[in-house]
Amino acid sequence: MxxxxxxxxxxxxxxxxxxxxxxxxxxxxxxxxxxxxxxxxxxxxxxxxxxxxxxxxxxxxxxxxxxxxxxxxxxxxxxxxxxxxxxxxxxxxxxxxxxxxxxxxxxxxxxxxxxxxxxxxxxxxxxxxxxxxxxxxxxxxxxxxxxxxxxxxxxxxxxxxxxxxxxxxxxxxxxxxxxxxxxxxxxxxxxxxxxxxxxxxxxxxxxxxxxxxxxxxxxxxxxxxxxxxxxxxxxxxxxxxxxxxxxxxxxxxxxxxxxxxxxxxxxxxxxxxxxxxxxxxxxxxxxxxxxxxxxxxxxxxxxxxxxxxxxxxxxxxxxxxxxxxxxxxxxxxxxxxxxxxxxxxxxxxxxxxxxxxxxxxxxxxxxxxxxxxxxxxxxxxxxxxxxxxxxxxxxxxxxxLDIPDLTRPGHPWELTITGLHSPAGVTCRITAADTTRPTTPLAPRLRSAGNRLTATATLPAPGLYRVTVTTRDRRHISQMLLAADHTCHTLTNDSHNEPNP
Structure with missing residues (x-):
């Protein structure tokens, strides 16, 4: 190799x-x-x-x-x-x-x-x-x-x-x-x-x-x-x-x-x-x-x-x-x-x-x-x-930070932030990970839910997105998720039509 x-x-x-x-x-x-x-x-x-x-x-x-x-x-x-x-x-x-x-x-x-x-x-x-x-x-x-x-x-x-x-x-x-x-x-x-x-x-x-x-x-x-x-x-x-x-x-x-x-x-x-x-x-x-x-x-x-x-x-x-x-x-x-x-x-x-x-x-x-x-x-x-x-x-x-790994464009989904009780001083931004196709960053509204924070977001288009949470002490936690049509069905015709590089 x-x-x-x-x-x-x-x-x-x-x-x-x-x-x-x-x-x-x-x-x-x-x-x-x-x-x-x-x-x-x-x-x-x-x-x-x-x-x-x-x-x-x-x-x-x-x-x-x-x-x-x-x-x-x-x-x-x-x-x-x-x-x-x-x-x-x-x-x-x-x-x-x-x-x-x-x-x-x-x-x-x-x-x-x-x-x-x-x-x-x-x-x-x-x-x-x-x-x-x-x-x-x-x-x-x-x-x-x-x-x-x-x-x-x-x-x-x-x-x-x-x-x-x-x-x-x-x-x-x-x-x-x-x-x-x-x-x-x-x-x-x-x-x-x-x-x-x-x-x-x-x-x-x-x-x-x-x-x-x-x-x-x-x-x-x-x-x-x-x-x-x-x-x-x-x-x-x-x-x-x-x-x-x-x-x-x-x-x-x-x-x-x-x-x-x-x-x-x-x-x-x-x-x-x-x-x-x-x-x-x-x-x-x-x-x-x-x-x-x-x-x-x-x-x-x-x-x-x-x-x-x-x-x-x-x-x-x-x-x-x-x-x-x-x-x-x-x-x-x-x-x-x-x-x-x-x-x-x-x-x-x-x-x-x-x-x-x-x-x-x-x-x-x-x-x-x-x-x-x-x-x-x-x-x-x-x-x-x-x-x-x-x-x-x-x-x-x-x-x-807990988010789904896959979602559909235009469909709402929920994120959860654990270890924090108040949204004061906490920011959440969702940005496109593909810098060749920039989109306007999203800033979902955080709400308290007992000993955690939650928010609902909807992604506008298919693509790879990065969710970043910044705490009051300026520490960051991030994850990525993919927005795509992901209808449940079995695999078929898996031997052709490979994506072009």
Whole structure:
């Protein structure tokens, strides 16, 4: 798979600046965070700009057919599809409520290094297993570190640093990218790579999996689902990368007990039993791999699925989880039922799944925005510069934002802001994420509803929109949603009429 560094600034930072690192940095995006193209034609299959392309991809027959895994790819043969670069444009999928581009994260990293050559952007084919992509990342990181150590700017940076040591690696990874970084540090790939790694900075990485991955596989089992949700389920049914995100903790709730999700469970809810087995086996091996100098940035305050129940093939997700007593038995209510705890998270990954240790910065952010928020980027920069300060403690009070991921133009929908009691000093703006088709921003009227705020909005036209809430302390929380006609019906004629790139 080709690795491309993308567009980089070409200016070297001033000599003698002690606020830069001499280290080599590798940026690893999350699932669906890499632009993909068809090798034989050069046609972009995922990652184009413009809401029109996104709407076509999710609603036109055959919109995502080319991304489906072939039999040869499931056997491990890659090359039909190539990763090009990290996502440079806003994107959207059902359930995930939008992917922000990585341009701000890339710029923040470049501001901390001695030369653009110190930064490697690692796009990858996110359809493939984490294990396979992790091995590719290990090889790419080794090449990058070796090349950077020979660069003249590296020698100059070493002379101006207090410790004057040769460069080591720092991985900056968003979401599933953190799993790749952990897989890459398996000594079986490169026995010296862990020692050559100074730090791993993860942003919303689901180390223990996410219930939302199971919900995607179960789409339509209990009730009709909008066409975009059906399309994502069709794509993910045999997608190894998605199965690697399935929860590996005790998430299956039963009357007085909780257990792990099993491969037969995955098959019953609509996934692939063998891919689930391989993912479970790999997750156990991955858990034994330590992350040098690990710092985690974790989104909080958002309504997040943490557990589930499965009845007759229909999955129900729940925004709570269980905990154990000191003797490892589950905590129960007086009536013998499980006591349930809501730890929240970033809307996709619950808080406890994203943490491996105690070096954690909590910020009230949604999953798609963890890699763009200014406080999260500040935490990344401080870690790159080897400062012990990891960013604002707990990120301030903040708030939670809950919106649908898909709506129809001209139809009213409701947004909910949690953690705030009064609309005083709070603003909400809805803007078009597609800057090539600007529209007048909307400012829905916020109203108090007990311990939360609500508002009703109507989007004027099809497109990708960003909802941004600003609190009195000037903190921001944002999510994206797609406005499109999404009539519920089954997939048909899914082998033609693909959207033009």
């Amino acid at each position: 080709d690795q491309h560094a993308g567009n980089r600034p070409e200016t070297t930072l001033p000599h003698g600046n002690l606020d830069i690192t001499q280290d080599a940095v590798v940026i690893v995006p999350g699932i669906m965070g890499s632009e993909l193209r068809e090798a034989s034609t050069g046609r972009t299959l995922w990652g184009l700009s413009g809401a029109r392309w996104l709407i076509d991809a999710w609603t036109r027959p055959g919109g995502l057919k080319t991304l489906h895994m072939t039999d040869a790819e499931l056997e491990g043969t890659a090359g039909r599809i190539e990763p090009v670069q990290l996502l440079r444009h806003s994107a959207w999928t059902p359930y995930f409520k939008g992917f922000e581009p990585y341009t701000e994260l890339i710029a923040a990293v470049h501001a901390c290094v001695a030369h653009p050559a110190a930064v490697l952007e690692f796009p990858y084919d996110w359809r493939f297993p984490v294990a396979a992509n992790g091995q590719l990342l290990a090889a790419a990181a080794r090449r990058h570190l070796s090349a950077w150590r020979q660069h003249p700017a590296h020698r100059e940076a070493v002379r101006t640093r207090r410790d004057q040591r040769p460069a080591r690696l720092v991985f900056v990874a968003h979401s599933m990218g953190g799993l790749l970084a952990q897989a890459a540090l398996n000594p079986l790939h490169d026995s010296d790579l862990p020692a050559d790694t100074r730090a791993v900075i993860t942003l919303g990485t689901p180390f223990h999996g996410a219930v939302k991955a199971a919900a995607i596989l179960n789409t339509g089992q209990g009730a009709p689902a909008p066409l975009p949700h059906q399309r994502l389920k069709s794509l993910c049914t045999n997608l190894p990368g998605l199965h690697d995100l399935l929860p590996q903790y005790l998430c299956m709730l039963e009357d007085t007990d909780a257990r792990h999700l099993t491969p037969p469970d995955v098959e019953r809810l609509g996934g692939n039993r063998e891919l689930a087995r391989l993912a479970t086996d790999f997750a156990a091996k991955r858990a034994a791999i330590s992350l040098p100098g690990h710092r985690a940035v974790i989104g909080t305050n958002q309504t997040t699925a943490q557990s589930m129940t499965l009845r007759d093939g229909v999955l129900r997700t729940h925004c709570h989880t269980v905990r154990r007593n000191s003797d490892h038995t589950f905590i129960h209510e007086p009536d013998g039922t499980l006591k349930l705890f809501d730890v929240q998270g970033d809307g996709t990954v619950h808080k406890e799944s994203a943490a491996l240790g105690t070096a954690v910065t909590h910020l009230p952010l949604h999953h798609g925005a963890v890699a763009t928020d200014r406080f999260a980027l500040h935490a990344v920069q401080e870690a790159l510069r080897e400062d012990t300060h990891l960013g604002p403690p707990m990120g301030g009070p903040g708030c939670g």
